[in-house]
Amino acid sequence: MEYLSFELPIKDLMDQLQTCSLVGEESGVDVKLACSQIEDKILEKKKEIYENLTPWQRVQLSRHPDRPYTIDYINGMVDKGSFLELHGDRNFADDPAMIGGLATLDGQKVMIIGTQKGRTTKERQYRRFGMPNPEGYRKALRLMKLAEKFKIPVVTLVDTPGAYPGLEAEERGQGEAIARNIFEMVQLKTPIFTYIIGEGASGGALGIGVGNKVYMLENTWYTVIAPESCSSILWRNWDHKEDAANALNLTPKDALREKFIDGVIEEPLGGAQYDPEVAYLNLKHSILQNIKAFSKFSGQELETQRQEKFIAMGQFKG
Numbered sequence: 001m002e003y004l005s006f007e008l009p010i011k012d013l014m015d016q017l018q019t020c021s022l023v024g025e026e027s028g029v030d031v032k033l034a035c036s037q038i039e040d041k042i043l044e045k046k047k048e049i050y051e052n053l054t055p056w057q058r059v060q061l062s063r064h065p066d067r068p069y070t071i072d073y074i075n076g077m078v079d080k081g082s083f084l085e086l087h088g089d090r091n092f093a094d095d096p097a098m099i100g101g102l103a104t105l106d107g108q109k110v111m112i113i114g115t116q117k118g119r120t121t122k123e124r125q126y127r128r129f130g131m132p133n134p135e136g137y138r139k140a141l142r143l144m145k146l147a148e149k150f151k152i153p154v155v156t157l158v159d160t161p162g163a164y165p166g167l168e169a170e171e172r173g174q175g176e177a178i179a180r181n182i183f184e185m186v187q188l189k190t191p192i193f194t195y196i197i198g199e200g201a202s203g204g205a206l207g208i209g210v211g212n213k214v215y216m217l218e219n220t221w222y223t224v225i226a227p228e229s230c231s232s233i234l235w236r237n238w239d240h241k242e243d244a245a246n247a248l249n250l251t252p253k254d255a256l257r258e259k260f261i262d263g264v265i266e267e268p269l270g271g272a273q274y275d276p277e278v279a280y281l282n283l284k285h286s287i288l289q290n291i292k293a294f295s296k297f298s299g300q301e302l303e304t305q306r307q308e309k310f311i312a313m314g315q316f317k318g
Contacts, residue, residue, distance in 0.1 A: 189299025
């Protein structure tokens with residue numbers, strides 16, 4: 001387990017617990033009481049830290065290197081061997097930063113689409129840190145249209161610092177690809193359920209984020225721009241990223257208050273990386289619950305509900 005700077009007090013206690021156990025094993029002395037006391041301190045410290053996170057600390061936690069990614073959630077949720085990944089946008093290429101395919105959850109067919117980061121240096125380069133190119137968004141739209149054809153619910157998992165900003169992405173129509181996805185998703189006649197499982201930044205997130213229901217996991221963020229980028233625009237450097245995080249109202253609590261999302265999915269204390277299996281089960285439960293709730297709606301009703309949901313977020317004059 002890697003520890004962030006604000007988690008170091010927990011690391012110190014974990015080291016003490018490990019030392020205590022080793023002393024007991026090597027000396028044959030009963031250290032159960034001492035170890036138990038340290039475990040109680042660890043739990044108290046976790047509650048103290050994680051129940052009082054600042055917005056910037058929550059951003060850091062969403063980027064934790066041990067945090068589960070889209071592929072981890074897919075493997076942890078779907079019926080064994082049921083995920084069939086589909087590739088390519090039928091126009092230019094396949095995009096490894098955007099993955100998707102058919103699967104079953106407790107026998108229920110779903111189309112799962114999500115942005116994928118990488119663990120190792122090579123994999124991060126290969127997947128461009130979860131930043132899709134235009135062909136990634138076009139692949140996602142192709143899969144959504146396929147799901148619509150066969151009346152299969154769509155589940156999107158968002159974990160991206162934004163769409164890829166490279167020259168080649170602009171040359172192939174990055175902005176148009178994202179706008180096209182938004183345009184098509186609001187009209188899709190099959191249910192769409194969106195979950196922010198890590199970072200949810202800008203149009204890169206919204207390109208697969210137009211759902212009948214939108215949820216955030218407890219230690220994630222969702223806003224128009226990353227705090228570092230906001231700081232660099234307003235203050236010409238990254239030194240004010242914490243101020244930017246405070247001002248952007250990017251936490252799940254903020255998004256729920258402003259009615260940008262429909263709910264917050266609970267994570268294990270300290271984040272999904274502490275107990276991924278619990279995180280998988282919580283997400284799976286929410287998906288199945290929503291599929292059941294929306295199964296009674298017609299395609300037109302699903303489209304209307306989705307459009308009204310997003311129209312209600314803004315205020316405008318005719």
